[in-house]
Amino acid sequence: MAIAAQGCSGGSSGTGTGGSAGGTTGSAGTTGAAGTTGAAGTTGSAGTTGSAGTTGVAGTTGTAGTTGSAGTAGSAGTTGSAGTTGTGGNTGGTTGRGGTTGAGGSTGGMAGRGGTTGGGGGGTSGGGTTGTGGTGGGTTPHGSAAKFICAQGVTYGNPLTGMGTIQQVTAPSPDFFAFLEGPVWIGGLGTLFFSDNASGPEKIWKLVPPSTTPTVFIAMSGSNGLGVDNNDQIIATIQTAISSANLPRGITRFNPMTGAAGTKITTTAKPNDVIVRSDDNVYFTDPSSGFYRITPSGTVSAAMTFNGSPNGIELSTDENTLYVGDVNGMKVMKYTLAADGSVMTSTGTMFTQTMRGTVDGMCTDCAGNLYVGTQGAVEVYSSTGSYIGSVVTNLQTSNCTFGGADRKTLYMTTPSAIKYVTLNVPGLPD
Numbered sequence: 492m493a494i495a496a497q498g499c500s501g502g503s504s505g506t507g508t509g510g511s512a513g514g515t516t517g518s519a520g521t522t523g524a525a526g527t528t529g530a531a532g533t534t535g536s537a538g539t540t541g542s543a544g545t546t547g548v549a550g551t552t553g554t555a556g557t558t559g560s561a562g563t564a565g566s567a568g569t570t571g572s573a574g575t576t577g578t579g580g581n582t583g584g585t586t587g588r589g590g591t592t593g594a595g596g597s598t599g600g601m602a603g604r605g606g607t608t609g610g611g612g613g614g615t616s617g618g619g620t621t622g623t624g625g626t627g628g629g630t631t632p633h634g635s636a637a638k639f640i641c642a643q644g645v646t647y648g649n650p651l652t653g654m655g656t657i658q659q660v661t662a663p664s665p666d667f668f669a670f671l672e673g674p675v676w677i678g679g680l681g682t683l684f685f686s687d688n689a690s691g692p693e694k695i696w697k698l699v700p701p702s703t704t705p706t707v708f709i710a711m712s713g714s715n716g717l718g719v720d721n722n723d724q725i726i727a728t729i730q731t732a733i734s735s736a737n738l739p740r741g742i743t744r745f746n747p748m749t750g751a752a753g754t755k756i757t758t759t760a761k762p763n764d765v766i767v768r769s770d771d772n773v774y775f776t777d778p779s780s781g782f783y784r785i786t787p788s789g790t791v792s793a794a795m796t797f798n799g800s801p802n803g804i805e806l807s808t809d810e811n812t813l814y815v816g817d818v819n820g821m822k823v824m825k826y827t828l829a830a831d832g833s834v835m836t837s838t839g840t841m842f843t844q845t846m847r848g849t850v851d852g853m854c855t856d857c858a859g860n861l862y863v864g865t866q867g868a869v870e871v872y873s874s875t876g877s878y879i880g881s882v883v884t885n886l887q888t889s890n891c892t893f894g895g896a897d898r899k900t901l902y903m904t905t906p907s908a909i910k911y912v913t914l915n916v917p918g919l920p921d
Contacts, residue, residue: 852890
């Protein structure tokens with residue numbers, strides 16, 4: 492008969508080992524070993540899962556992010572009438588996870604000419620903020636007025652004391668200079684501009700010291716005398732109209748960086764020399780007809796005359812007196828200017844009698860001395876008309892201006908060369 496099979500006892504439940512305390516989650520308990528099969532025994536029940544270990548302590552904060560690199564400096568503002576806004580510094584680096592604050596952008600954009608410097612961007616949590624750009628304004632020295640160039644309250648000595656050696660710059664081969672005129676210094680560019688007014692057609696050249704090799708800036712300018720306005724634009728007397736360049740006879744502004752022509756004021760007179768006051772009044776001469784004023788709105792006055800041939804024209808350092816030289820005589824006239832810049836012709840009187848003839852272009856220094864180009868020298872006179880001395884060139888000296896980083900270099904135009912010398916007193920760029 493059949494014999495019933497007897498089962499062995501079932502397998503015991505295995506207890507899982509606990510998870511280790513600490514950073515990682517404890518491992519689950521292992522399953523208990525199954526009971527061995529009895530002859531007819533049932534399968535032992537599986538061991539229960541061991542209780543999970545407690546959550547380990549959280550891991551430490553990750554390594555902090557490195558400091559963001561500083562924003563680059565904003566680009567400089569471009570030349571403008573009141574200075575365009577400079578571009579601000581770039582945004583600083585972002586904060587790393589748990590890291591330190593990114594550095595702010597570096598200094599903002601440089602001010603445009605006449606503008607103030609932009610403030611730098613400060614770094615904030617989560618990355619530096621963008622640097623503030625330069626704002627417009629009117630604080631940077633510019634133009635030809637003494638109030639922008641000369642230090643106030645300074646007492647100067649004799650400008651010719653300790654005068655250096657006169658040197659010269661000539662045209663690069665195979666070019667040549669026919670008759671140089673109208674030197675003007677643009678301080679913001681560290682550049683001297685001048686005309687060759689007999690080269691057919693007239694040209695404007697430029698010289699960037701310390702180089703002594705000039706280059707042609709405008710090949711067809713029709714120009715004679717040059718000046719500088721309050722936006723550091725070149726003011727040129729166009730004595731010869733050049734239709735192909737769309738340059739009528741009169742006064743034209745040129746961009747000193749590009750040479751592009753700007754505002755043009757047509758005149759019936761043949762302009763010879765020019766000077767600009769800080770309120771934008773412009774004065775120019777025509778030896779054949781007189782001297783003129785152009786108002787800030789662009790109106791050309793009637794000719795003003797005296798017994799002579801007006802050529803060189805200059806302002807006193809306080810801009811209240813207008814000097815006009817007589818090219819066919821040996822004298823310089825002076826006129827009082829009204830607050831609006833109009834010429835009070837009834838005040839005309841002789842400022843000085845020169846030592847030499849052919850009185851031509853003029854310039855002034857920060858002491859108020861007047862420098863007069865003549866046949867063979869630049870003669871120097873005090874603000875009261877007293878003769879101080881001469882810078883002798885032994886050539887017809889058609890005009891002059893001051894330049895250089897310290898404004899103490901006197902540049903003089905002669906027919907075939909630029910003469911220059913260091914003086915003891917800084918001066919104006921014409």
